[in-house]
Amino acid sequence: MAKTIDSRIPEGPVAEKWTNYKAHQKLVNPKNKRKLDIIVVGTGLAGASAAASLGEMGFHVLNFCIQDSPRRAHSIAAQGGINAAKNYQNDGDSVYRLFYDTVKGGDYRAREANVYRLAEVSNSIIDQCVAQGVPFAREYGGMLANRSFGGAQVSRTFYAKGQTGQQLLLGAYSALSCQVNAGTVKLYTRYEMLDVVLIDGRARGIIARNLITGDIERFAAHAVVIGTGGYGNAYFLSTNAMGCNCSAAIACYRKGAYFANPSYVQIHPTCIPVHGDKQSKLTLMSESLRNDGRIWVPKKLEDAKALQAGTKKGSEIPEADRDYYLERRYPAFGNLVPRDVASRAAKERCDKGYGVNNTGLAVFLDFSEAIRDFGKDTIAARYGNLFDMYEEITDVSPYNEPMMIYPAIHYTMGGVWVDYELQTSIKGLFAIGECNFSDHGANRLGASALMQGLADGYFVLPYTIQNYLADQITVPRFSTSLPEFDKAEKDVKDRIARLMNIKGKSSVDSIHKKLGHIMWDYVGMGRTAEGLQKGIQMIKELRKEFYTDLFIPQLEGVNTELEKALRLEDFFLMGLLVAHDALTRNESCGGHFREEYQTEEGEAKRDDENYFYVGCWEYQGDDEKDPVLYKEPLVYEAIKVQTRNYKS
Amino acid sequence: MANISFTIKYWKQNGPKDKGHFDTHEMKNIPDDTSFLEMLDILNEELISAGKEPFVFDHDCREGICGMCSLYINGTPHGKTERGATTCQLYMRKFKNGDTITVEPWRSAGFPVIKDCMVDRTAFDKIMQAGGYTTVRTGQPQDANAILIPKADADEAMDCASCIGCGACVAACKNGSAMLFVSSKVSQLALLPQGKVEAARRAKNMIAKMDELGFGNCTNTRACEAVCPKCETISNIARLNREFIKAKLAD
Amino acid sequence: MWLINSSIGRKVVMSVTGIALVLFLTFHASMNVVALISAEGYNMICEFLGANWYAVVATLGLAALVALHFIFAIWLTLQNRKARGNNRYAVTDKPALVEWSSQNMLVLGIIVILGMGLHLYNFWYNMMYAELVHDPEMIAMATNGVYHIAKTFSCPVYTVIYMVWLAALWFHLNHGIWSSMQTLGWSGHIWFNRWKMIGTIYTTVIILMFAAVALAFAFGYVPCDMQAPACGGCLLG
Known part of the structure; x- marks a missing residue:
């Protein structure tokens, strides 16, 4: 238990660490780069930008994704924007302020040095993307436009309509395509990584399943990078894409990589509410809507009852009877409080019975005032596509009636533990983007995920990985017929055979839905020790059902049910990790809210004395055994740890 | 909200060389606020519980941005909606009780079928x-403005x-x-x-x-x-x- | 050569030959209208064109344009069918935006070419060809264009066939004009609508000019100054 976790943060003041690091790190000379192979798993913002940058530097890159094209990675769905400390609006922004806001937004659970580096490189991301032809919104003068986002008092968010993620990903994808054309990157689409291969304790390759032929294939490299996203789909219903999974991260975890802070799960406040039990996913309405939309529920319970019964419409409730609860509770930030705060406030109102749809689990996001003040055309120009999407799904036009929204699982701050160099606890294995844990602490601010993904991929990993690879230049390319590969492949094949041979009755989705319900009810927005313990029990029982009653069709080649089953098996382990971490963390912070630990006003109550650490979980060799916790103490040098205050 | 029942006729094809054929299935009491892809999930649940092979189709983000869906529904790619939308944004309220819904893959020499409605x-x-x-080297561009x-x-x-x-x-x-x-x-x-x-x-x-x-x-x-x-x-x-x-x- | 090797190049050939043929039709239609005003004037034009070297060269040029336009059309269609693949959709639903003519340009074109064959037999064979081979029987009337017009349209079957032909030509040009500009890249959000409007008006005017002459003669109209009435006299006396 006394294991020390070393995050290998460079010496010096926080503002100079990254510069110092780069000045002193080891580099690989151009001739040697060609001799080194790097596997990058995932083609989202982090994966694609890393693969493209590494390829361009001269490394030989193998890039994998489960979709039919790199451009389909789920980064594409990010709507709102990307932060950068450009201060183009002359509103007093700076690298320090972005750093500070991010640390504060993360409820003082992020690693200071990492966040500072993130803020530092944020400006280069914008430059890079503009050069790639990303069509960011512009002002009439031709300069880049900005908008403000939750948790900030400056406008530092760059955006491309409501499709910023798409445009940034297409930028990274184009850079990647350029490198594929140049021959430095080889793409493997419709491949799913199922295991990481370790040789002498270092990551030296992966085992992947060809999703078309069903073949299990081996790939060797000098280093392995995973950028495979978060684990939100453990909750079944989330804003993640259907294919999002945590299998690559869990494969690394099973091989010994620590999993950090799994309980930090972000619940996004503005999603379209759940409508039925056939629903497969939740649709996010960009946080940018909170710039102009006002969130409210009725003041009177009878109005809420009428709304729930469908006898009244939101627009019929007079101004005086509306409770703009975010503006009431948090006057300084109003509707732009961070996501965790906004989500909990919505839950609080709905729990009290003020919910506004038939399930009682929704609040209003109202644009009537904005439309009155700025005109319908201006609002349409800002949010037109989001409004259209909302209407397509719900059959209600937000131009006439307030939108209904409710929090939903959106992003996971926790992830594979990495040090300052983004290297996991396994040598030669790196994790980037949402897949790692490092930069967002207990809560991520809006428009920071895109920033982090691209920062890791373009500007951080391509440097730090060289520090590792510099002494690998004499290591020749590995043969995939080494016994380690034999064993890894056999393990994967055995695992598939085991699942295929269950031959039960339940479909993967039906079990996944049940897991989702347990996760949402017991490991969701409001957690208690008792509930978490019960949740752990229930997950374990459900897993037994999975192992005895699962049905997978016996098919060669494409077998989507098998793909889902493998992922679901990993979601079980993930769900348990989240629950264990949440149970151990006897405090409320950011995305982790324990009902036992709140102030009288219902705000999260942190415990910096006992929980000022990164919780790192180690696999114990068997899915059935509970994981073991190690702590990486947090060290803050630049920022004074305070209680978060969005009131004044 | 109402429930509708209809017949779904979906394309089955085992690989690019296979000739392929339509299968049909009766769908009963589907809520009309179900999305088209969720309806296909229900179809697959029913096929699986009947011990049949599920219908394979590409889909991912289900919010109209990933571009993975590729279903040709009743003669229109992605199905017919008032404004541009992908299949995941097509809701069953666009269909009527008793309809026959035909689902086909993209058919084009440039996009060979991998399986059923999944194309390459x-x-x-x-x-x-x-x-x-x-062509821009990472980290080298001038200031964005x-x-x-x-x-x-x-x-x-x-x-x-x-x-x-x-x-x-x-x-x-x-x-x-x-x-x-x-x-x-x-x-x-x-x-x-x-x-x-x-x-x-x-x-x-x-x-x-x-x-x-x-x-x-x-x-x-x-x-x-x-x-x-x-x-x-x-x-x-x-x-x-x-x-x-x-x-x-x-x- | 990019005009042959690239898909856009091949379309450019279609477009340029198409525009040239439209210009020819414009000339032809203007010339025909003269027949309504003055038989003498029309016959002068016929004489001027006759079998002079420049007219023969122009005719050969025209033939080459038609041939190019047609060969490329066949070529493109074959390629397009191949690109479509072997499987056809069981159900298709044509969006309202899609003009029927745009999807049937080849069929329309074939109708136009067949009509052209007939037209050449009715007129060109009797006029330029007659002069070229110096057929002693035909040469007498070779430059009397009005005579041939009147003769052809005195037969109702021909009139109907010509009307069908002109209708096909209308559809072909109505799509063809904006399409050619689109292919040449002279289009956009604004110009697209302009070209469509211009195309429709232009096509309609040209076709009306052709149709007016044909119908007028079919219904017995004879220009006042017609000198050698061949079938029936001048109704207006």
Whole structure:
């Protein structure tokens, strides 16, 4: 238990660490780069930008994704924007302020040095993307436009309509395509990584399943990078894409990589509410809507009852009877409080019975005032596509009636533990983007995920990985017929055979839905020790059902049910990790809210004395055994740890 | 909200060489606020519980942006909606009780069927690799505001860049032409100063690759823009033609 | 050569030959209208064109344009069918935006070419060909264009066939004009609508000019100054 976790943060003041690091790190000379192979798993913002940058530097890159094209990675769905400390609006922004806001937004659970580096490189991301032809919104003068986002008092968010993620990903994808054309990157689409291969304790390759032929294939490299996203789909219903999974991260975890802070799960406040039990996913309405939309529920319970019964419409409730609860509770930030705060406030109102749809689990996001003040055309120009999407799904036009929204699982701050160099606890294995844990602490601010993904991929990993690879230049390319590969492949094949041979009755989705319900009810927005313990029990029982009653069709080649089953098996382990971490963390912070630990006003109550650490979980060799916790103490040098205050 | 019952006729094909056929299934009491893909989930649940092989189709984000869905529904790519939308944004309220809904894959030589309605669209990636980018080294560009771009140009570039690469344009085109896809990328970059440097090379290389991969010629039928879920227009194709002709005349 | 090797190049050939043929039709239609005003004037034009070297060269040029336009059309269609693949959709639903003519340009074109064959037999064979081979019987009337017009349209079957032909030509040109500009890249959000409008008006005017002459003669109209009435006299006396 006394294991020390070393995050290998460079010496010096926080503002100079990254510069110092780069000045002193080891580099690989151009001739040697060609001799080194790097596997990058995932083609989202982090994966694609890393693969493209590494390829361009001269490394030989193998890039994998489960979709039919790199451009389909789920980064594409990010709507709102990307932060950068450009201060183009002359509103007093700076690298320090972005750093500070991010640390504060993360409820003082992020690693200071990492966040500072993130803020530092944020400006280069914008430059890079503009050069790639990303069509960011512009002002009439031709300069880049900005908008403000939750948790900030400056406008530092760059955006491309409501499709910023798409445009940034297409930028990274184009850079990647350029490198594929140049021959430095080889793409493997419709491949799913199922295991990481370790040789002498270092990551030296992966085992992947060809999703078309069903073949299990081996790939060797000098280093392995995973950028495979978060684990939100453990909750079944989330804003993640259907294919999002945590299998690559869990494969690394099973091989010994620590999993950090799994309980930090972000619940996004503005999603379209759940409508039925056939629903497969939740649709996010960009946080940018909170710039102009006002969130409210009725003041009177009878109005809420009428709304729930469908006898009244939101627009019929007079101004005086509306409770703009975010503006009431948090006057300084109003509707732009961070996501965790906004989500909990919505839950609080709905729990009290003020919910506004038939399930009682929704609040209003109202644009009537904005439309009155700025005109319908201006609002349409800002949010037109989001409004259209909302209407397509719900059959209600937000131009006439307030939108209904409710929090939903959106992003996971926790992830594979990495040090300052983004290297996991396994040598030669790196994790980037949402897949790692490092930069967002207990809560991520809006428009920071895109920033982090691209920062890791373009500007951080391509440097730090060289520090590792510099002494690998004499290591020749590995043969995939080494016994380690034999064993890894056999393990994967055995695992598939085991699942295929269950031959039960339940479909993967039906079990996944049940897991989702347990996760949402017991490991969701409001957690208690008792509930978490019960949740752990229930997950374990459900897993037994999975192992005895699962049905997978016996098919060669494409077998989507098998793909889902493998992922679901990993979601079980993930769900348990989240629950264990949440149970151990006897405090409320950011995305982790324990009902036992709140102030009288219902705000999260942190415990910096006992929980000022990164919780790192180690696999114990068997899915059935509970994981073991190690702590990486947090060290803050630049920022004074305070209680978060969005009131004044 | 109401429930509807209907017959679904869906394409089954085991690999590109297989001839393929339709299977039918009766769907009962489907809530009309179910999305089309959720309806297919229900179909698969029912097939699985009957011990049958599930119906394979591509899908992912389910919010209309990833471009993975590729279903040809009742004669229209992605199914018919009032404004551009992908299959995941198509809701069952658009159908009537007693309908027969026919679901087919994209049918085009450029997109061979992998299985059922899952098709291989790597051709699009190859076209992109031929020139759908600006060559820019990581970390070396000038400040983002150093190039001023008129708002109108930036907005139009954004519209062109909205293409999700789903391939509905190819699927709808009687010529199996990929011109709307190619032109959207070429247009985006042609409209921006950053893209102008390589404009000629890009237009030539992307068209050459498109031709090489066996996509058809554009005969201006406008079927592509009629079905494009992101409302890309054939103005892009005109711009691509312009860029290409200009590039060739300059040679 | 990019005009042959690239898809856009091949379309450019279609477009340029198409525009040239439209210009020819414009000339032809204007010339025909003269027959309504003055038989003498029309016959002067016929004489001027006759079998002079420039007219023969122009005719050969025209033939080459038609041949190019047609061969490329066949070529493109074959390629497009191949690109479409072997499987056809079981259900298709044509979006409202899609003009019927745009999807049937080849069929329309074939109708136009067949009509052209007949037209050449009715007129060109009797006029330019007659002069070229110096057929002693035909040469007398070779430059009397009005005579041939009147003769052809005195037969109702021909009139009907010509009307069908002109209708096909209308559809072909109505799509063809904006399409050619689109292919040449002279289009966009604004110009697209302009070209469509211009195309429709232009096509309609040209076709009306052709149709007016044909119908007028079919219904017995004879220009006042017609000198050698061949079938029936001048109704207006």
